[in-house]
Amino acid sequence: MSQPSLLIVDDEAGVRESIRLIFNKDIRLLEAKSSAEAIQRVQEEKPEIILLDILMPGANGLDTLKKIKSIHPAAQVIMLTALNTARTAFTAKESGAFDYVTKPFDVDELRLRVSRALEKTQLSRELERLRAEVGSKYGIENIVGKSKPMLDIYKVVSMVAGKKSTVLITGESGTGKELIARAIHYNSDRRAKPFVVVNCAALPDTLIESELFGYERGAFTNAHQRKIGHFESAHGGTLFLDEIGELELGTQAKFLRAVETETFTRLGGTEEIKVDVRVVAASNQDLEKLAGTGEFRRDLFYRLNVVSLRLPPLRERGEDIPLLLDHFLRLKAQENSTSPKTLSAEVVDCMMSYPWPGNVRELENLVERLTILSPHESVGLADLPQGIRFRDQTSSLKEKVLEGSHPLSEAVDEFERELILKALQKSGFNQTKAASVLGTSRRVLRYRMEKLQISESDAGPEQTKLSG
Numbered sequence: 001m002s003q004p005s006l007l008i009v010d011d012e013a014g015v016r017e018s019i020r021l022i023f024n025k026d027i028r029l030l031e032a033k034s035s036a037e038a039i040q041r042v043q044e045e046k047p048e049i050i051l052l053d054i055l056m057p058g059a060n061g062l063d064t065l066k067k068i069k070s071i072h073p074a075a076q077v078i079m080l081t082a083l084n085t086a087r088t089a090f091t092a093k094e095s096g097a098f099d100y101v102t103k104p105f106d107v108d109e110l111r112l113r114v115s116r117a118l119e120k121t122q123l124s125r126e127l128e129r130l131r132a133e134v135g136s137k138y139g140i141e142n143i144v145g146k147s148k149p150m151l152d153i154y155k156v157v158s159m160v161a162g163k164k165s166t167v168l169i170t171g172e173s174g175t176g177k178e179l180i181a182r183a184i185h186y187n188s189d190r191r192a193k194p195f196v197v198v199n200c201a202a203l204p205d206t207l208i209e210s211e212l213f214g215y216e217r218g219a220f221t222n223a224h225q226r227k228i229g230h231f232e233s234a235h236g237g238t239l240f241l242d243e244i245g246e247l248e249l250g251t252q253a254k255f256l257r258a259v260e261t262e263t264f265t266r267l268g269g270t271e272e273i274k275v276d277v278r279v280v281a282a283s284n285q286d287l288e289k290l291a292g293t294g295e296f297r298r299d300l301f302y303r304l305n306v307v308s309l310r311l312p313p314l315r316e317r318g319e320d321i322p323l324l325l326d327h328f329l330r331l332k333a334q335e336n337s338t339s340p341k342t343l344s345a346e347v348v349d350c351m352m353s354y355p356w357p358g359n360v361r362e363l364e365n366l367v368e369r370l371t372i373l374s375p376h377e378s379v380g381l382a383d384l385p386q387g388i389r390f391r392d393q394t395s396s397l398k399e400k401v402l403e404g405s406h407p408l409s410e411a412v413d414e415f416e417r418e419l420i421l422k423a424l425q426k427s428g429f430n431q432t433k434a435a436s437v438l439g440t441s442r443r444v445l446r447y448r449m450e451k452l453q454i455s456e457s458d459a460g461p462e463q464t465k466l467s468g
Contacts, residue, residue, distance in 0.1 A: 005027065005045060005049070008020065009032045009050060010051070011056045016033070034058075035061075042075065046075075048076065048117075049075070050076070052068070052079055054081040074121070074124060076118075077097045080100070098116075101113055138187075140158060140187060143183060145317060157187065165306045166278070167279075167281070169280065171313070174358045175314070178197065182195060185237065185238040193234075194234050194235075194238075196239050198230050198240065200246040208247065209251050210227070210229065212230055213232075214227045215229075215267035218268060219269070220267070235277060237277070238277070239277050239280070241281045243284065244283050249296075287301050313359050322352075325351065329343070332371040343378070346380070413452060417454060420445070423438050
């Protein structure tokens, strides 16, 4: 990383020399003896830190400060002033200064102020790096899926990202609603501003309003100091309200007004606060239906539903499953510092036929489990959880019967055998308990076990393999 630079702006040569002697080993130094020269150096050099005299012949330091900040907003400007007053400090900081130091300055104090300014510069750079990294992660091109439903989603996201319209994202749990909301934010001009997530379902009705809008000191018991709410925290950026259908009706009314006017008041306050916020909401419920029954405000539904996106469940985009598997296998291996597992063809076929009620989240969790717990480099059917494998076997058997390649009587026996084994495993091979699970008598169960040639040795190893 290149050495940071400090620009000294003062018409007195002695002051510039004194500062140069203090910092000559720590930082690259630049000098300017006038406002015009300072602005030129800022345009050419983009220094990280600027020490700016507030009073110079023919120039107002505060006006110079404003010009500098318009050219180089990231610069940390420390004002040099002979007037040690609260008004001077307030005026300088209001105009964009990082801090101020009085003349004649104390060497240790000046070093401390410059050190703090450098720390802020480094933090700002790290924040920009992280934002760029996150923005890249949530780029539309990095969302996994090439199926037509997903391509349609990408098209709409590309069209609405640069707009300020509210967006309502619907879909079952686990379909990736927050991922799409982040893609909208990080592909917009708001990407450098906050993306604030509020899970409405996780907040009790008594707290949701204060969490959204904040509160003033004394607004209620234990409100010992002012708190900024999520709406205000998202200023300039995006507010993502997940499970918005969980908002109680009174809060919905206040939220509707805030969205429409971009103003609100904190709980216990009277001041109207103006914000610039883009709202993206999500729900796994049918909000239009809830609006029809009065459980959700109809006017809020229409205000949110300017642009609607329905995310398809994973079962409707089966062709994306191999892509998602490959993505999560590499991701989970990286997270756990191990080599990516491979999946047998039978495992992939099994996963392709499984309906994934938990959608992408369920698939991701399964891959993480296999990455951590499977002892083999190549994952086989025996490594899969019982629920997924058994459902696949049943589905596969049904297809074979319907194709005419497997006798119905044998299929019934195989299905019954699997059910009995599951019941025995669940009951620790206690036949009385297993019979109760199956809704039959122990005598009938023993008869069916003999007919199907089921013994304890059949269930024991199976139980070990299928314990997950």
